[in-house]
Amino acid sequence: MTSPTIRELAAAATSASEVNASGAPHVPTSFALFKAFFFIGLTGFGGVLPWARRMLVERLGWLSSREFAELLPLAQLLPGPNVANIATVLGRQYRGAKGAAIAVFGLYLAPTIITICIGYAYARWGHATITEHLFAGLMPAATGLVIATVLKLVTSLPRGATSIVLVAATFIAIALLKIPLLIVLAVLGPLGTIAMLRRTKE
Known part of the structure; x- marks a missing residue:
């Protein structure tokens, strides 16, 4: 698939x-x-x-x-x-x-x-x-509107440890480490894509 x-x-x-x-x-x-x-x-x-x-x-x-x-x-x-x-x-x-x-x-x-x-x-x-x-x-x-939307989007994510790890890594990188968004997406985006491709092939 x-x-x-x-x-x-x-x-x-x-x-x-x-x-x-x-x-x-x-x-x-x-x-x-x-x-x-x-x-x-x-x-x-x-x-x-x-x-x-x-x-x-x-x-x-x-x-x-x-x-x-x-x-x-x-x-x-x-x-x-x-x-x-x-x-x-x-x-x-x-x-x-x-x-x-x-x-x-x-x-x-x-x-x-x-x-x-x-x-x-x-x-x-x-x-x-x-x-x-x-x-x-x-x-x-x-702020409440943004948080409510984030929670709804999280519930739509594929179930599994991979999604949780990627969400946590993204939050830490942007909110805590202040890494620029483009760098975070350039690194975590491909990793998430590869993880989802592997799940579809299982």
Whole structure:
């Protein structure tokens, strides 16, 4: 049994709940792609990744938990924001280059407008005491969103000691030893790939 390619993983991003009467996989329209990623960008306060997973996996079923967890490393390896890379992959898979552009445009539309407005407000009232308290109060909530997403991703990992060792090694290397992310991925990425290939051949 061979390991699935990235193209095959992206092609598998349609759930059984989204199959029409003829048995063919349901392909989202361009508007559906725009709407999904627009709401991801609009509601992604404190980090878009948690809301991207909730929308794509839990609400729309375009990806399973395992598929999202497998697509995320690819998005992290590519240049640019993770969720934008995911939007590009899914948009391209369903609607070609036009779908990729629409998905990314939808993702960034609301945050761009909101950020411009907040930037203007911060320039005027950023040094006020109430503003400092507001940002201090938002930090725990944003941290909680990231931790919740990490826990959900961990539950999607293949069972076994290898996964636990790789997760622990990655955490130690980045959080404790402060090793640059690219170096960590360059070393642990191939090791994880080799370990998973060996498991599929057993």
